[in-house]
Amino acid sequence: MTQSNGSGSSGARRVVVTGMGAVTPVGNTVDEFWASLKAGRCGVDKIVGFDLEDLYIHIGAEVKGFDPKDRLANIKDRTLPMADRYSQFAGAAALEAMKHSGLPVPVPDPYRTACIIGSGAGGLNTLELAYRDLFIRKKKATNPLTLLRIIGSSASAHVGIEFGVRGPTFGTVSACATASHSIGLTYQFIKSGAVDVGIAGAAEAVMNYGTMKAWQALRVLSAQGCFPFAKKRNGTVLAEGAGILVLEELEHAKARGATIIAELMGFGMSSDAKDMVNPDIEGPKYAMRQALSEAKLAPSDIGYLNAHGTATSINDINETRAIKAVFEGAAKDLAISSTKSMHGHLLGAGGAIEAIASIKAITEGFVPPTIGLDEADPECDLDYVPNVGREKKVTYAMSNSFAFGGLNAVLIFGPPPA
Amino acid sequence: MDDVATKIIEILRKHMKKPDKEITLETKLEDLEIESLDLAMIVFDIEDSFGVEIPYNANEEVDAFKTVGSVVERVRQLVKSKAAA
Numbered sequence A: 001m002t003q004s005n006g007s008g009s010s011g012a013r014r015v016v017v018t019g020m021g022a023v024t025p026v027g028n029t030v031d032e033f034w035a036s037l038k039a040g041r042c043g044v045d046k047i048v049g050f051d052l053e054d055l056y057i058h059i060g061a062e063v064k065g066f067d068p069k070d071r072l073a074n075i076k077d078r079t080l081p082m083a084d085r086y087s088q089f090a091g092a093a094a095l096e097a098m099k100h101s102g103l104p105v106p107v108p109d110p111y112r113t114a115c116i117i118g119s120g121a122g123g124l125n126t127l128e129l130a131y132r133d134l135f136i137r138k139k140k141a142t143n144p145l146t147l148l149r150i151i152g153s154s155a156s157a158h159v160g161i162e163f164g165v166r167g168p169t170f171g172t173v174s175a176c177a178t179a180s181h182s183i184g185l186t187y188q189f190i191k192s193g194a195v196d197v198g199i200a201g202a203a204e205a206v207m208n209y210g211t212m213k214a215w216q217a218l219r220v221l222s223a224q225g226c227f228p229f230a231k232k233r234n235g236t237v238l239a240e241g242a243g244i245l246v247l248e249e250l251e252h253a254k255a256r257g258a259t260i261i262a263e264l265m266g267f268g269m270s271s272d273a274k275d276m277v278n279p280d281i282e283g284p285k286y287a288m289r290q291a292l293s294e295a296k297l298a299p300s301d302i303g304y305l306n307a308h309g310t311a312t313s314i315n316d317i318n319e320t321r322a323i324k325a326v327f328e329g330a331a332k333d334l335a336i337s338s339t340k341s342m343h344g345h346l347l348g349a350g351g352a353i354e355a356i357a358s359i360k361a362i363t364e365g366f367v368p369p370t371i372g373l374d375e376a377d378p379e380c381d382l383d384y385v386p387n388v389g390r391e392k393k394v395t396y397a398m399s400n401s402f403a404f405g406g407l408n409a410v411l412i413f414g415p416p417p418a
Numbered sequence B: 001m002d003d004v005a006t007k008i009i010e011i012l013r014k015h016m017k018k019p020d021k022e023i024t025l026e027t028k029l030e031d032l033e034i035e036s037l038d039l040a041m042i043v044f045d046i047e048d049s050f051g052v053e054i055p056y057n058a059n060e061e062v063d064a065f066k067t068v069g070s071v072v073e074r075v076r077q078l079v080k081s082k083a084a085a
Helices: A030-039 A085-101 A124-136 A146-150 A154-163 A175-192 A209-218 A250-255 A282-295 A313-333 A347-364 B003-015 B036-050 B068-084
Strands: A015-023 A113-118 A197-204 A241-249 A262-271 A302-306 A335-337 A396-403 A407-414
Touching: A015 A030, A015 A085, A015 A175, A015 A250, A015 A347, A030 A347, A085 A154, A085 A197, A085 A241, A113 A154, A113 A175, A124 A146, A124 A209, A146 A154, A154 A197, A175 A197, A175 A241, A175 A262, A175 A347, A175 A396, A175 A407, A197 A347, A209 B036, A241 A250, A241 A347, A262 A282, A262 A347, A282 A313, A282 A396, A282 A407, A302 A313, A302 A347, A313 A396, A347 A396, A347 A407, B003 B036, B003 B068, B036 B068
Parallel strands: A113 A197, A302 A335, A302 A396
Antiparallel strands: A015 A241, A015 A262, A197 A241, A262 A407, A396 A407
């Protein structure tokens, strides 16, 4: 197959979404995930996946009922069922997304297909087990698969093997912006003509004692719940899961008769270059404006914004200020929500499932809520769709991801091109 | 000032950008120009030095972290309840 030339009167290549897959704390498929977001279901609960020992933070948003034997049955890559939980999540989400896309497996044009699946931290569950074996149980060797399970590119490698992808295959790393960077980079690869198809997203699974200790020591976790924009918010809640999109050049998708779900219209990225934990409004502003400019949209065109909304005291105020600066008069009419109130903070994978929530808002004409928002912080004074989602025709949706280190990535989705 | 206060002031100075500032028990932490990440480091150092656990949350304003004296008082209580346990 040769490179398709692109579409539109300008001849610019356009990028569409033809498949989606998700494993989340509120549903292990896209349909279940969306049903939970619509219903305002909360996936935060007491952690049961590992022994809490002396931790004083006891809550998290764990993926429930995920059976790798079931979700990864009959696959080609024999090592994936033995991989770290984060790679298994990526594999399950990618299988769902690829099936949804209708693309044949192995992919028909392997060198013109990308597989970019990031992770904020890689296989930390495996690392913890290995260190317990070495340092506590004084074992002489680690499990031989330990290294392969830990590396942050193993999810992309496993998924690439499964679908026969031979083009650009690697993982991105940018903490809580990881997934948005991987989706944005894949979009740029398709736009530039480097590839025609990309499997993009991220996975995270770091719910273990050591990682929780590290988060607890940073003093940013809530012991009560994830309450973005609320007066009572007192930190974020760790979560796990994966989100995968199949992205495709428009003409390529049309030529094979694919069902086009949405268009990825703009991507903006920036860095604050200021502080590891205290965000600035300049970086987020630039990233949102860059995404709008690339999508050739005005702020008032955006009907829904899936906020980064971590429920830390500083993020939610900073993000609100940045939104006001970019959207100006349109900010008051913008429907904004932080779906983290329901699925918690998936860290590197957050941007991927939040991109899916943004796409669903367009295709379903429904804006998911920010739950737990009984009383808003006076400095968070926009429409965060409190507690109950609402029917709304959404033509264009923006998804924000702002990471530790001041790393920002913003995606804009729109309807399938006419 | 007792040993607890002296040790805490020593820890504060270690993490301050301008460590030669005057510090008394009445000094407010915000006047020491301590940022959130520095405070997390300070709490860690205090926990490590005194063998106590302080469930401090950077998202909450708590009275125990207003002044140097209030931190000293909190740590004294924790050390005492640890000894009693």
